[in-house]
Amino acid sequence: xxxxxxxxxxxxxxxxxxAMDGLKEAGFxxxxxxxLTGTPYPEGAFGEHVPQHRLFxxxxxxxxxxxxxxxxxxxxxxxxxxxxxxxxxILSVFAMLIIMYEMTMLSGVIATVVGIVFxxxxxxxxxxxxxxxxxxxxIGVVVTFDxxxxxxxxxxxxxxxxAVEIKHx
Amino acid sequence: xxxxxxAHESEHHAPPPQVDADVIARELIATTTGASGRFKAxxxxxxxxxxAGIVSLIVxxxxxxxxxxxxxxxxxxxxxxxxxxxxxPMIAMAPVMAKANWVRPIxxxxxxxxxxxxxxxxxxxxxxxxxxxxxxxxxxxxxxxYMAPDYSPHFWTTLGLVLLLFTGLMLFYSAALPDxxxxxxxxxxxxxxxxxRLARGWVGTDVQWRTLRKRIGMFGTFYFLILVFxxxxxxxxxxxxxVPGWRDAIFPMYHxxxxxxxxxxxxxxxxxxxxxxxxxxxxxxLDAFWSLGRLLFALTLLWVYFFYSSFIVFWYxxxxxxxxxxxxxxxxxxxxxxxVGVILIWFVPWWMLIWNRVRRGTSAMVVGSFIILIGLLxxxxxxxxxxxxxxxxxxxxxxLEVTPEVYWPNIFDILIIAGGISxxxxxVMLMTRVIxxxxxxxxxxFNLLAKPIKxxxxxxxxxxxxx
Numbered sequence: 001x002x003x004x005x006x007x008x009x010x011x012x013x014x015x016x017x018x019a020m021d022g023l024k025e026a027g028f029x030x031x032x033x034x035x036l037t038g039t040p041y042p043e044g045a046f047g048e049h050v051p052q053h054r055l056f057x058x059x060x061x062x063x064x065x066x067x068x069x070x071x072x073x074x075x076x077x078x079x080x081x082x083x084x085x086x087x088x089x090i091l092s093v094f095a096m097l098i099i100m101y102e103m104t105m106l107s108g109v110i111a112t113v114v115g116i117v118f119x120x121x122x123x124x125x126x127x128x129x130x131x132x133x134x135x136x137x138x139i140g141v142v143v144t145f146d147x148x149x150x151x152x153x154x155x156x157x158x159x160x161x162x163a164v165e166i167k168h169x
Numbered sequence: 170x171x172x173x174x175x176a177h178e179s180e181h182h183a184p185p186p187q188v189d190a191d192v193i194a195r196e197l198i199a200t201t202t203g204a205s206g207r208f209k210a211x212x213x214x215x216x217x218x219x220x221a222g223i224v225s226l227i228v229x230x231x232x233x234x235x236x237x238x239x240x241x242x243x244x245x246x247x248x249x250x251x252x253x254x255x256x257x258p259m260i261a262m263a264p265v266m267a268k269a270n271w272v273r274p275i276x277x278x279x280x281x282x283x284x285x286x287x288x289x290x291x292x293x294x295x296x297x298x299x300x301x302x303x304x305x306x307x308x309x310x311x312x313x314x315y316m317a318p319d320y321s322p323h324f325w326t327t328l329g330l331v332l333l334l335f336t337g338l339m340l341f342y343s344a345a346l347p348d349x350x351x352x353x354x355x356x357x358x359x360x361x362x363x364x365x366r367l368a369r370g371w372v373g374t375d376v377q378w379r380t381l382r383k384r385i386g387m388f389g390t391f392y393f394l395i396l397v398f399x400x401x402x403x404x405x406x407x408x409x410x411x412v413p414g415w416r417d418a419i420f421p422m423y424h425x426x427x428x429x430x431x432x433x434x435x436x437x438x439x440x441x442x443x444x445x446x447x448x449x450x451x452x453x454x455l456d457a458f459w460s461l462g463r464l465l466f467a468l469t470l471l472w473v474y475f476f477y478s479s480f481i482v483f484w485y486x487x488x489x490x491x492x493x494x495x496x497x498x499x500x501x502x503x504x505x506x507x508x509v510g511v512i513l514i515w516f517v518p519w520w521m522l523i524w525n526r527v528r529r530g531t532s533a534m535v536v537g538s539f540i541i542l543i544g545l546l547x548x549x550x551x552x553x554x555x556x557x558x559x560x561x562x563x564x565x566x567x568x569l570e571v572t573p574e575v576y577w578p579n580i581f582d583i584l585i586i587a588g589g590i591s592x593x594x595x596x597v598m599l600m601t602r603v604i605x606x607x608x609x610x611x612x613x614x615f616n617l618l619a620k621p622i623k624x625x626x627x628x629x630x631x632x633x634x635x636x
Contacts, residue, residue, distance in 0.1 A: 038190060038347070039613035040378040042635030048375050055383045059391075078316065085309075085316045095316045101398060102325055102332070109336050109391050112384070116343070119380050130372050132354035135347075137190020137613065140373075 005144040006151060007036075007129040007167045008158035016139040017046045019161035023143060026157050028150070036130070036140035055119045062111020063104045070103035071096070129169035138164075187621070188451060190613045197605040197612065198355050200447045204602060208446070215595040222588010223291065225581040230295045232581075237299050237411075237561060238573070241554030242582040243292055244407050246589045248424070248549045249431075250289040251330075251403055253542065254593050255396055256432025257282035257439075258337050262389035264460075268634045271460045273615040274452050277608040278443060279436050280344060281600045283337025285593040290330055292589055296407065297323045301561060308565040312410040322406040329399045336395055340388040343381065346371050347610040363603070400425040411556040412497060414490040414568030419479040426475050427514070430468035431545045434538035437461050439597055441535040443606045452612050455529060462528030465538070469518045476515075490568040497555050502575040506551040513544025546586075 010016040016035060023033045030049040044050065074096035082090045134140050141163070143154040158166055204212075226243070233239040260279035264272035302319045303309055314321045350371040352364025371377060404424035409415045437458070444453040480499070483491040499507050518537050527533040558573040578586070600606075618633040 034374050034376075036373045037378070038194070038351070038373055039610050039617055040382065041617070042633065043379070046375075051376060051379075053376075053380060053383065055380060055387070059387055077318070083316060088316070092316065095314075098313060098402075099317075099321075099325065102329055105391065105395050105398070106328070106332055109332065109339070109388075109395075112387050112391065113339060116380065116384050119376075119383075128372070133191075134373055135351040135354045135609075136194050 004148070004151070005129045005142055005169050006154055006158070007131060007169070008141045008143075008161070008163035009131055009133065009165045009167070010139045010141065010162065011164055013041065013045065013139060015162035016141055019141045019158050019163065020046045020048060022157035022161055023141070023154065026153055028143065028154065032145070033141060033143040033154075036134050036142055038135040038137055053119055055115050058115025058119075059108045059112045062114075063108040065111070066104040066107025067100060069107070070100040073103070074099050129167055131167060186451065187616055188612075190616070193452070193612050193616070194351050194355055194609050197452070197607055197609045198352060200449070200605055200607075201352075201356070201360060201602055205446070208598070212595060212598055215591040215598070218584075218591035219588050219595055221584050222586075222592065225584040225588065226292070226295060229581045229585065230298070234295065234299060237301060238558050238576060240296060240299055241557035241576055242550065242578050243296055243585060244557050245546070245549040245553040246586055247289060247292045247296060247407065248403055248553055249546050250285070250292060250589055250593060251399065252424075252428035252431040252545060252549070253435040254282045254285035254289060254432075255333060255337075255399065256428040257285075257435045258340060258392060259396065259429065259432060260436045260461075260464075262340070262385075262392060266386065266389065269460065270615060270619055270632045270634075271454070271456045273611040274454075274607050275436065275440055275457055276344065276611055277348075277604070278439050278597075278606055280337070280341040281597055281604075281606070282432075282435065282439075282593075283334070283341045284600055285596045286330070286334035286337055287596065288589055288592040290334060291592070292585075293327065293330055297327055300407065301411075301564060305561070305565065310410060310565050311413070311416070313405050322402070322410070326399075326402045326406050329395065329402050333392070333395045333399050336388060336392045340385070340392050342367075343384045343388055344608065344611075345604060346377075346381065347373065348604060348608055351609045352604070360603070396428075397425055400428055408553055408556050411564065412494070412559055412569060413564060413566040415494045415497070415556075416490075417479055417482070417494075419475060419482075423472075423475040423479055426468065426471050427545060427548065430465065430472055430514070431542060433461060433465045433468060434541040434545075437465065437534055437538040438542075441531055441538075443601065444531070447601075447606060449607060452607050455531070458531050458534050459528055462522055462534055465518070465534075465541070466522040466528070469515060469522060469541070473515050473519075476511075493569040493572070496572050497569055498552065501555070501572045503551040503555055506547050510544050510547035510551055513540050514548055515544070518544075 008016075008019055010019070020033065020035060024030075024047070031051075035046045035048055075091060078090055078092075078095075084090065088095075128144075129142055131138065131140060141158060143158075145151060145154070155166055229239070229243075258280045260272070260275070262276075265276060300323055301310070303312060303314055303317065303321065304319055312322065346368060349364045349368040350373070352360050353368045354364075356364055401421040404421045408424075409417060409420060440453060440457065440461070443449055480495075483495050518541050521527050521533060521537045521540075527537065554576060555573065558576050559569065560573065563569070563571075563573075618635075620631045622629055622631045
């Protein structure tokens, strides 16, 4: 059975939140319905499912890699070309700090970019059902099904909440 | 969710009118099309000046590419452009992290300055080629690159600036994704195609908004960390290390703080012209100028604090080294430039911005901002021109025994300065043709979170601050 989805369009936030509540009460699993908005509403405004994200792990991981590489690079360079300067030790941390900082930043930024590609679900090659009025302030509630028999239930919930229009895909 | 009610006494922070989301999207996207004749004329003038500046840079490099004493004005321009274009995007970040609602409509304009980092990079290329190596004829000059390979400042400073540019562009792009989706939905022609390509399938799901907030925060933090670091590298490698005996731990921070001052001034100027010539009064409220004015005033006062902290060490020190540095940077041939610079970067803005009436308006604010930028340019010239005027054979001395002659600008230097400034202005102007100068989704968010209310017998704006 093919996956399909429907999109309920709302003028106001309140009925959209009612639709989200209604879908939960009707037994739709979390993750099968979502809200689409053109502007970021405060988190939890629609009583939506809050997924865990791992975005902070990427820059932290990248920074650790960059820091380790920089310590290795600067230490090995100084050990390979041992020159005593101003009576300071061969392995002098203060002389290494600048490169350590810059490489930590470099790796952190690159890892953040990689993390965003994963965590933002972008690029979204199959955006699915959508309506351009969402970027004009309308609110969409999208419901995805594996089972066609639930389409009527979802439509009923959306209509009851006050959907202005329902689109099918 | 916390909220605060801001009571209003006068027009400058009167409750902003509520605008429907569809009107915001339509009107702001429309600002990218239909450039006026005046806009096109200015774009042509700035374009010609930019090309003249780049050509002059190439001619100068082929002509005196082996004489570092002739490159002080280019070094001053690198520092100036880094200060203005590098610091401006911080306005897109710092107040947002502090949950300031007034800044939402202007973050796009501030982050557009990231693109102007290209101008800084163009100016840096010949300078890196001319910067002397760390070791010459067995003698190592005093730099932060103690024990490092010969061309360390050349490599790491360039990499730092490229990293700053990349992070700035990512900060811009991260915040621009929803607006590319708006362009895909409501624009036409090449802008619609560009929007479709760059929106990457953005539909505004909850996950997408959550990660958008997080990545703006992360790139903003990275941008700040890298900006301070690049200011440190440019001010030491291209300033202090060129002058024997100039050792000043406060100078890099002075360079950074004056850069923030210039960044705010640059944003005020860009905001003034966008608001006026794109008819954006409905979206850019006086409250934004009022808040930026307070920021600019604080940074103007910080300038004198950092300058004095740096100056007093040399003045009290009175060693031969200290006296030589003071003569070189302040009391010597650069004294007139220093004095005019101080008046323009600190004294005049201080006495302008101290008045509430000035900060509540737009015209005096933009005049004050122009004055600050002229002062900053003179300040950078009085620092970097004498620094690069030190002949190569004196660079390894313990201190400067003879203050070098002032190198006055020739026609190429003047064209390079005009071209560098024009290139930044041109890039910012052209970007307003590509993407709305005000962020559509952030203006919508501004309206979503701020509601005018009646408060006792007055009026106020109720601002929601989601955690």
